[in-house]
Amino acid sequence: MRRDPSRRSVGEPGLSPLRAAFVFGALLAVFAVLLARSFYLQSIDREFLQEQGSSRYSRDLEIPAHRGRILDRFGEPLAISTPVKAIWAWPDKLEASPLELKTLAATLELDSGTLASKLSEGQDFVYLKKSVAPEIAAQVAALEIKGVHDDDEYRRYYPSGEVLSHVLGFTGDRDVGLEGIELAQQAWLGGAPGSRRVIINRRGEVVEDVASIRAPQEGHDLALSIDSRLQYIAFRELKAAVETNKARGGGLVMLDTKTGEILALANWPSYNPNNRARVARDRMRNRALTDSFEPGSTLKPFTIAAALESGKVRPASVIDTAPGTLTIGNATIHDAHHEGALTVEQVIQKSSNVGAAKIALSLSPETMWETLSGAGFGTPPKTGFPGEVSGRLRAAKTWRPIEQATMAYGHGISVNLVQLARAYTVFANDGELKPVTLFKASGPVAGRPVLKPETARAVRHMLEMVVGPGGTAPKAQVMSYRVAGKTGTAHKLENGIYVNRYVSSFVGFAPASNPRLLIAVMIDEPSAGQYYGGSVAAPCFASVMGAALRLLGVAPDAPNASVILPPETAEIREET
């Protein structure tokens, strides 16, 4: 087009080249900015937009993982985790009418005052109530109060309650083990929740799995060696024994003599793990494993076994225990009853301290130490329970004669109840010590030979005499079965002085012809008048043993024998 200079003169503005160049340049600059921005967004700061985009369709979801169950030896559940809700609130975002708050408090079974004070504590975030049943949480959600929310969490339930609480322990926040087996087996039981990224549609449904960020780790189930039926019997009888004897407490351990598995382990006082808000820490201790005591006469069979093993005495050798006292240095050992000349067998049967001390002094400290140590004294029972103690067995070269003599009847040495039970497996298994465990064994368990089979059988015969006529524990008899065992009545040691408070115990096994079950009972400070192991611990032993043998259907080895109890006055007494 040809421009007409005349029109220009009319005054129409002409496009100056400078102006055109400016406009062109400005447009170019805008494009450059746009290009630069898009380059920046596409290549340098990619994450921002991608995040923004994906936040509109993708979500990271948690994949929940259970804590494993704890089962008894037959698969009965002893601890199960089940989901519950935790109700929480943001106090400053809360919008609720007083009426709504009142309904909320009522639904959660909280005091309206408590609820109000929780909300006015000035925190950003506050738990209103934890471990709420899912149905109640649904009711709370139905109230649709702004600022009140719920979270999934797990709560562990223990159907056996106080019967087995000391063994199982319990879990705390986030279902992490705090005590007992729950603590010791945390790594095996505990699950770790996983997480995955998914695509959701506009209705909030998951339509595609994009990636698994972390695979969930399910907790494993754990089978214990406990038989819950036997556990219940043990708990019931122990509780009854502690209560009738007005004792401070007590413990009972039942072992399978063939495998060393702990079939029952009861403690009293106990607590309910499902509701332990106001339980003193002290009640939660598994005393059978974490406390040690001086065993008293229940140790005598090991002294005798050491002497038999060394060939120093034979079961029929005669020991003169007259006049019922023995003075070593400036200390004197007493018998609770005067017997005169006793055979080695009778020393056990009548539980003579003087007899046991005399036999012990005929041995070298090393010989005695070897037998005691071989039977597992001074070494922890290694049941897999946290905090178990090893008891105390001092090195043989530090023993003075008086110490060796008192050790012969179980003073100056300390044990825990499980250790004591384990040691007796030596007599029940022809000289083999079985390792004890709280976990179910698969297949036969190898023991460690400690005594010659002849020695073990000889001591077993003596232990049977303890329960028979003239022994210290006729009350340990069980109808239709032959029983072998030993009583213990130990003075308690307080601030280095022996006081007239006692630990009564009984350890025994049955059927004596082919032992299947071994039970150790310990009653701490009986104060209802009687305190001899034969009258406090032995009846508890007999009732548990009788019920357990019947329950397991063990063939009676003395079907026609009846229980013969001597008159109360004729009872043979013992001390230590």
Add this chain to the structure above:
Amino acid sequence: MTRLNLLLLALSIACALSLVSSRHQARKLFVELEHEQKQTQAYDVEFGQLQLEQSTWAAPGRIDKVAREQLRMQLPGPGRIQVIEGNLR
């Protein structure tokens, strides 16, 4: 040449459509799968709760009490037990 192109065009359109539909199918199935998995979880939870309930009802303590109090059962005395000898195998 044109006919071949048209044929290819038709084919690719068909392919694209089938992709769309199979994708849709896949998502639908996936939603179903998710749903079923949630069900499984819910059943797991319920199973745990039922197990709890069962072991509460079957607690030895309760059985003991019911046997003694409601059913009036008791341990047989020594005179009422007969042991039968014999080889069970």
